[in-house]
Amino acid sequence: LQVSATADVCVVIPAAGLGERLGLNQPKAFVAIKNWSLLSLSIKRVLEIERVGHLIVAAPSNFKEESLSHIDRAIREVGRKIPFDVVEGGETRTDSVKNSLLVLDQLDRFVLVHDAARPFVPKQVFENVIEKLDQGAKVVIPVIPVSDTIKTVENSKVVNTLDRAKLKAVQTPQGFAREVLSEIYATSDLKPTTDDAGLAELAGISVTTVEGSVESFKITTAFDLELAIDFFNRKISK
Numbered sequence: 001l002q003v004s005a006t007a008d009v010c011v012v013i014p015a016a017g018l019g020e021r022l023g024l025n026q027p028k029a030f031v032a033i034k035n036w037s038l039l040s041l042s043i044k045r046v047l048e049i050e051r052v053g054h055l056i057v058a059a060p061s062n063f064k065e066e067s068l069s070h071i072d073r074a075i076r077e078v079g080r081k082i083p084f085d086v087v088e089g090g091e092t093r094t095d096s097v098k099n100s101l102l103v104l105d106q107l108d109r110f111v112l113v114h115d116a117a118r119p120f121v122p123k124q125v126f127e128n129v130i131e132k133l134d135q136g137a138k139v140v141i142p143v144i145p146v147s148d149t150i151k152t153v154e155n156s157k158v159v160n161t162l163d164r165a166k167l168k169a170v171q172t173p174q175g176f177a178r179e180v181l182s183e184i185y186a187t188s189d190l191k192p193t194t195d196d197a198g199l200a201e202l203a204g205i206s207v208t209t210v211e212g213s214v215e216s217f218k219i220t221t222a223f224d225l226e227l228a229i230d231f232f233n234r235k236i237s238k
């Protein structure tokens with residue numbers, strides 16, 4: 001087992017979504033909690049992981065300058081500077097990640113894709129993903145158990161009930177050996193998927209799961225943002 005001491009992990013942060021479900025008429029990654037944008041909170045978490053040596057942010061076309069200032073501010077706050085790139089996002093999350101992969105470096109052995117919309121991801125989850133990649137897994141995703149019963153519904157009618165014991169809710173960061181991620185995004189008929197591992201599954205590549213965290217919840221709706229504000233206030237008052 002080879003454990004590298006170098007900063008050979010690149011983190012890609014897709015931050016180019018419009019945040020339509022949040023409904024604040026501004027791209028979600030730039031919505032702030034106590035003066036810190038979701039993007040800058042996510043970047044601060046990323047900078048705290050010693051193995052991370054490269055950061056790529058995919059931003060809406062008119063938010064590239066602003067993204068640079070959010071990266072700068074996070075770097076100053078954490079006190080750790082690493083090489084970074086800001087690229088233009090695309091129409092779908094898949095397009096945004098694809099654009100990010102154009103600026104990958106040969107030194108990036110592993111690539112972790114992490115949603116800007118999950119600003120409270122604990123360090124442990126990054127470590128769980130990196131550990132499995134170190135052990136040779138090609139694609140690694142953090143998951144948590146599902147508490148609700150999940151049913152398939154069509155036209156307001158229940159079609160069937162899925163076996164909850166087998167269901168997992170999928171989070172980010174999703175980790176990849178660089179060559180594997182580049183390969184699954186290189187296909188000409190790229191299908192937009194809601195996560196990156198979905199493309200690996202379509203390509204028949206095996207995907208390994210590790211333990212995620214309830215703290216890594218995705219801010220999607222206005223209620224999620226309210227919860228996030230309370231959570232943030234509780235954390236900083238401790």
Ligand code: CTP
Nearest residue numbers: 014015016017018019020021091092093096116
């Ligand atoms: N994302 C992106 N480019 C897109 C769409 C989404 O980079 N074209 C990013 C978002 O910025 C977010 C992550 O992918 O960090 C997860 O997407 P989601 O939660 O759906 O965010 P939005 O697309 O912004 O929200 P909505 O779907 O409500 O518009």
Ligand code: MG
Nearest residue numbers: 017018019093
């Ligand atoms: Mg979206």
